[in-house]
Amino acid sequence: MLDKFGVARALREIGMLLELDGENPFKIRAYENGARAVEALDEDLAALVTGERLTDVPGIGEALATKIAQLHRTGQLDLLDRLRAKHPPGVLELLEVPDLGPKKIAALQAALGIASLADLEAACAAGRLRGVKGFGEKTEQKILEGIRRLRARPAQRRVLLADALELGDRLVAHLGRSPAALRCELAGSARRGKETVGDLDVVAASGDPPALAAHLVQFPLVEEVLARGDTKTTVRLAGGLQVDLRVVPPEDWATLLHHLTGSKAHHVKLRGIARDRGYTLSEWGLYRLPANAAKGRRRTATATSTATPTATATATPTSTPDADTPPPEGSEKVRIDSEAALYAALGMQPVPAELREDQGEIEAALAGALPEDLVAAGDVRGMVHCHTTWSDGRATVADMARAAEALGMEYLTITDHSRSAGYAGGLDADRLRRQWDEIDRVQEQVKVKLLKGTEADILEDGSLDWPDQILERLEVVVASIHSRMKMDEEQMTRRLVAAMRQPVFKIWGHAMGRLLGKRDPYRARVEEVLDALAASRGAIEVNGDPERLEADPRLLRLAGARRIPVVLSVDAHSPAALGYLRLAAITARRGWVRRGDVLNVRPFQEFRAAVRPV
């Protein structure tokens, strides 16, 4: 019995082992795609298996459906067992070594019998690699260094989005100070707003790429230059984060920015669409293929005539590209001066960066069904979910109020912890009343409207951590789980549903309670919980705390399908943390949250009416 994540892991392992077997790369990709598809399932895997509807899922055909069903039911699969038996158990970790791929591993296995990281290290140290065809001294050194680094760093260290964005902003500012920089921007998964980031991708337009690359190397945090080519430079920063800088002439800016924003899956699908419509797409731009260069794909010729870009005037053929770019022979470059123009040329709505994950956005954009009014940080009029020195915040009510006011906010909710959150200085009824007095006093000194609220613990039985007569006097209640997070799925589901059925339940805080890299979400049947939330007309919080970024975008899309309203929150314990709004907004956008679905973009009176616990 495996859940969908277990099944996905098994499929990935099969893919990797097949790779070591030298299998057809497209078959390997099919397993990877299958793993992604299973992971991304909205519907219960068990239901799909029982209903024999797995093949309805794009990327899953007959063969994979059978294997997935067996993995799900029994946790075991003959193919996987055979592959595991064929390859020594230590061989998969070899794929983790930088610059070492399946081909080289196979060669080393054949020539030297290397079957583990330890074998490899010993062979390098003894200088035996350089004897193998295709390997030299440099490769040997590089691999040794790679092993050392692999051992030194904690497994798969990724940085939090907040840190990546801060570092990225500094890098872009640094590059912008070079006279060689015409434009410069952070791309990659940081631009897509992924909750953790493995490396930074920076794109730049310049008439003098080598000068800009040299300027990058001057960035104070650069520790090592890993690669340096005509258009691409890779460095490693102190702390281990890798930065790729790509530089192109201004006319290729838009397609390069698009190329480096990703994700890979989004690009693969997009390029297939380009191909179908008689183009080829790469970071060098969009090229119209000559009519006779159909590459054996019969549909290409007709697709070209029907898919001529008409949406904008930006997609007009220009002269042949520069000599140093690699255009497909006989093709014609299409002028693209923005990412939106690129999508338009392919007959699509523009896809916001945060949505480029191949999670249905391409199909929606082709159908004209993509939301065009995703919420942005600038839409927000009120800061929600703020703590003060009354509980575990580090700033007073007055400090928080002035900070929110300085940011142009119309209102601010003060939501200190409730009594049961003893570790966080939760308030009892008496202290709560004294806090109200202070809020009243501060209100006289500031323009920003202060709302009296609480972050109430959802207790073990689903009740909230205040008597009803207090809850009813509060203006805003964020209800969160802070304890007993290891309940089983059944208990947790009942706890949440019970909580949400109370009329005073208005905002679900810390939805599913993850701590990035530290704690998995608690277990609950999310669809059932969201149904309860929708029925009670409650809202879901998008928490901008860098270590949380709850709710997960996938959960937000399930909420969106139920028309559940959203609150963008900062969960601020200090004035500086009001800046987390940026992270909340980017996370909401990843969940396809539209402006109209967000409560705290509304004016004060409307917001207050919408969240009032009654």
Add this chain to the structure above:
DNA sequence: GCCGTTTTCGGCCCGACTGTTTTCAGTCG
């Protein structure tokens, strides 16, 4: 392996960089 408004076969994204090769294969994103 999957997929299909001309398909059940024959496609399946594309280029930069490195090291080792004397013209390219492997890896990476």
